[in-house]
Amino acid sequence: MNKTISRRQFLKGGALGLLGAAGFAALGQNVLKTSAAPFGLDNHDGHGGHGAMPTTVGEVDHERNGFNPSDLLTDFDYGEVSTLENGQTLREYRITSVNKSIEVVPGIEYPAWTYNGRIPGPTIRCTEGDRIRIHFTNGSSHPHTMHFHGVHPAEMDGVPSTGPGVIQPGGHFTYEFDAEPFGLHLYHCHAFPLARHIAKGLYGAFIIDPKNGRPPADREFVMVMSGFDVDFDDANDFYAVNAIPFHYDKHPIQIHVGEKVRLYLVNILEFDLINSFHLHANFFNYYPTGTSLQPSEFTDNIMQTQAQRGILEFSYRYPGLYMFHAHNTEFAELGWTGNFEVLP
Amino acid sequence: MSDQALTNKKTRAINLTTAVLLVLPLVALGFVIALFIRTGGGLHLEAPVPVEALTIERTILKPGSIDIVVRNASPQALTIAQVVINNAVWPFTADPATTIPRLSKGVVHLEYPWVHGEAYAATLFTSNAIPFNVEIPVAFTTPQPTTSTFLSLTLIGVYVGVIPVYLGLVWFPVLRKLGRRWMTFLMAVTAGLLVFLGLDTLAEALELANAVPSPLQGIGLVGIGAVATFFLLDAISRRQAAQERSEAEQRLSLAYMIATGIGLHNLGEGLAIGAAYNVGEIALGTFLVVGFIIQNITEGLAIIAPLLRDRPSIRQLALLGLVGGAPAIVGAWIGGFAPSPTLAVLFLAIGTGAVFEVVYEIAKLIQKDTNRQPMPMTVFSGVLAGMLMLWVTGLLIK
Numbered sequence: 001m002n003k004t005i006s007r008r009q010f011l012k013g014g015a016l017g018l019l020g021a022a023g024f025a026a027l028g029q030n031v032l033k034t035s036a037a038p039f040g041l042d043n044h045d046g047h048g049g050h051g052a053m054p055t056t057v058g059e060v061d062h063e064r065n066g067f068n069p070s071d072l073l074t075d076f077d078y079g080e081v082s083t084l085e086n087g088q089t090l091r092e093y094r095i096t097s098v099n100k101s102i103e104v105v106p107g108i109e110y111p112a113w114t115y116n117g118r119i120p121g122p123t124i125r126c127t128e129g130d131r132i133r134i135h136f137t138n139g140s141s142h143p144h145t146m147h148f149h150g151v152h153p154a155e156m157d158g159v160p161s162t163g164p165g166v167i168q169p170g171g172h173f174t175y176e177f178d179a180e181p182f183g184l185h186l187y188h189c190h191a192f193p194l195a196r197h198i199a200k201g202l203y204g205a206f207i208i209d210p211k212n213g214r215p216p217a218d219r220e221f222v223m224v225m226s227g228f229d230v231d232f233d234d235a236n237d238f239y240a241v242n243a244i245p246f247h248y249d250k251h252p253i254q255i256h257v258g259e260k261v262r263l264y265l266v267n268i269l270e271f272d273l274i275n276s277f278h279l280h281a282n283f284f285n286y287y288p289t290g291t292s293l294q295p296s297e298f299t300d301n302i303m304q305t306q307a308q309r310g311i312l313e314f315s316y317r318y319p320g321l322y323m324f325h326a327h328n329t330e331f332a333e334l335g336w337t338g339n340f341e342v343l344p
Numbered sequence: 345m346s347d348q349a350l351t352n353k354k355t356r357a358i359n360l361t362t363a364v365l366l367v368l369p370l371v372a373l374g375f376v377i378a379l380f381i382r383t384g385g386g387l388h389l390e391a392p393v394p395v396e397a398l399t400i401e402r403t404i405l406k407p408g409s410i411d412i413v414v415r416n417a418s419p420q421a422l423t424i425a426q427v428v429i430n431n432a433v434w435p436f437t438a439d440p441a442t443t444i445p446r447l448s449k450g451v452v453h454l455e456y457p458w459v460h461g462e463a464y465a466a467t468l469f470t471s472n473a474i475p476f477n478v479e480i481p482v483a484f485t486t487p488q489p490t491t492s493t494f495l496s497l498t499l500i501g502v503y504v505g506v507i508p509v510y511l512g513l514v515w516f517p518v519l520r521k522l523g524r525r526w527m528t529f530l531m532a533v534t535a536g537l538l539v540f541l542g543l544d545t546l547a548e549a550l551e552l553a554n555a556v557p558s559p560l561q562g563i564g565l566v567g568i569g570a571v572a573t574f575f576l577l578d579a580i581s582r583r584q585a586a587q588e589r590s591e592a593e594q595r596l597s598l599a600y601m602i603a604t605g606i607g608l609h610n611l612g613e614g615l616a617i618g619a620a621y622n623v624g625e626i627a628l629g630t631f632l633v634v635g636f637i638i639q640n641i642t643e644g645l646a647i648i649a650p651l652l653r654d655r656p657s658i659r660q661l662a663l664l665g666l667v668g669g670a671p672a673i674v675g676a677w678i679g680g681f682a683p684s685p686t687l688a689v690l691f692l693a694i695g696t697g698a699v700f701e702v703v704y705e706i707a708k709l710i711q712k713d714t715n716r717q718p719m720p721m722t723v724f725s726g727v728l729a730g731m732l733m734l735w736v737t738g739l740l741i742k
Contacts, residue, residue, distance in 0.1 A: 107425030108425045231474065
């Protein structure tokens with residue numbers, strides 16, 4: 001959000017025009033010179049409301065939205081599994097793009113574009129070397145594609161200029177490739193105008209596990225960071241992980257003391273240059289893009305630009321309520337804030 | 345007898361025909377509207393998103409809270425879904441409800457730890473995701489109607505309205521010694537002053553009309569207020585003239601009309617000052633008050649100009665000064681405690697009409713003088729001098 005107040009301009013007469021009447025357009029210039037405190041008014045601040053915290057008023061209708069961010073956390077789609085003649089594991093996924101009105105904050109419906117009616121789209125999970133078949137149907141009224149991050153032939157890249165190009169409304173295409181390299185990736189629509197197609201909700205996480213898996217974890221969560229530009233001025237009005245602002249703030253994620261938590265974190269935020277993740281009262285091992293089994297950093301705050309992603313691993317030593325949020329505090333106060341509730 | 349009956353019958357017949365002819369287009373109109381609403385008249389008028397308009401009437405800052413007073417200027421009801429202030433989604437309550445019927449008022453209440461002297465920008469999102477921006481350029485506790493703020497506003501009104509007008513009246517004994525030509529000159533000066541004030545008031549009214557909720561048609565209100573006042577005062581003056589009173593009495597009533605016109609103008613000034621005070625905009629510098637006193641002293645001059653040939657009592661003069669100056673106080677109160685752009689536009693429009701009508705009255709009076717003895721250059725230089733006086737003293741304020 002970029003809302004600037006030109007105080008100077010106001011003092012030069014902006015609001016006075018509004019308040020209007022003879023001879024007052026220049027009063028403000030005088031305010032600049034003298035104190036801002038007029039005739040016998042107390043100077044005290046407006047403190048007193050310090051207890052209040054940023055949040056939305058009310059609760060979105062998850063049922064009508066068709067998804068609940070609390071469930072999306074652990075909703076990994078392994079596809080329909082079979083084995084090919086050459087012994088390779090085949091995973092097939094059916095994904096349909098649909099126009100859908102989603103209540104992103106209580107009381108405000110956003111005319112979203114979705115994969116399978118949810119934001120983010122299904123978390124596609126497979127193992128390195130698997131054969132992946134994505135049966136994509138465009139059930140919306142706009143041309144779309146599915147562009148996967150990973151290694152694959154040009155015609156499977158899901159961009160307008162190669163292979164099938166954009167898939168027209170009612171059209172169908174099967175994207176097929178081998179899953180590589182292992183790591184945490186993502187997919188999104190690559191039809192143009194790109195920013196709008198992504199911002200409207202066409203994105204999801206794409207996890208390729210290493211052949212021998214990662215070391216065991218007690219809990220695995222997926223979080224996709226994004227925002228919503230509800231008034232279409234190409235600036236986000238609300239921010240969130242897994243689409244609904246303040247959801248995990250209102251509904252903390254419950255874990256236990258000592259449990260090893262693995263968090264798959266993807267940033268697909270449009271319009272803003274960076275996003276970040278800060279964990280309270282704890283540190284985590286960070287695996288950028290998840291392509292190495294060795295952590296690159298032990299920290300409590302990481303930064304991601306659009307399409308950057310990484311895996312976080314941590315466990316809590318003390319019970320209690322711990323915040324996690326973007327340390328772009330503006331995003332945090334506009335919805336990208338949640339809580340872990342650590343139980344004994 | 346039969347003749348009369350015939351006439352009656354004829355009249356009644358005409359009345360019946362007239363009535364039918366009168367009503368027929370209205371019935372047809374109703375039919376067309378009903379048809380249009382039912383069929384859309386072949387036009388596709390469904391908007392993709394409802395048109396919404398929300399007028400921010402004022403903000404009230406109290407320690408730890410901000411109230412935003414809004415009026416729904418949309419063609420239909422509107423619901424405020426979420427509020428963002430300085431880039432934070434903030435919990436809010438709405439009084440009486442988040443859904444505001446057309447043209448109704450609502451108050452959005454935020455418990456927010458604002459800081460004195462800082463700037464705030466809020467966005468009210470309606471359920472259709474239409475954002476409405478609210479700006480608080482300088483935050484400070486909104487004056488509440490307490491004795492001390494009441495006194496402050498009164499004092500402002502006294503400085504800006506009452507004192508200068510009375511100071512102008514003090515010239516009365518000296519000006520009485522002037523010859524006829526000089527008196528006519530002074531009348532012309534008054535006319536010039538008033539033309540300037542009238543234009544100023546009209547410009548303010550038109551500017552402020554933009555802040556009026558669109559269904560209330562600010563510009564239309566200006567027209568109605570100005571024209572109605574002009575013709576009302578004109579009618580009053582003609583009725584008085586028809587009562588064959590002495591010329592001295594007529595001149596006195598003209599002085600009252602001038603005082604009324606100037607009073608209404610000062611009411612507008614008071615409204616602006618009060619409203620500015622309300623948003624912490626105004627730290628009325630000494631320099632500025634001085635500027636107002638100098639500019640408004642000419643208003644006192646204008647009030648006494650028609651009376652120079654007469655001997656009004658001190659009481660009359662005091663009353664004239666009060667009529668001309670005191671409305672500034674009332675204006676400051678209204679502007680300070682209950683600012684409303686709609687009300688301000690109405691007052692300013694009334695002021696415009698009043699001032700121009702008074703110019704018309706003065707012109708008639710000057711006409712009488714110049715009929716006896718033509719003095720075109722006196723009138724020309726007087727009017728010009730009057731306008732220049734306000735322009736030059738205005739340099740001190742603007």
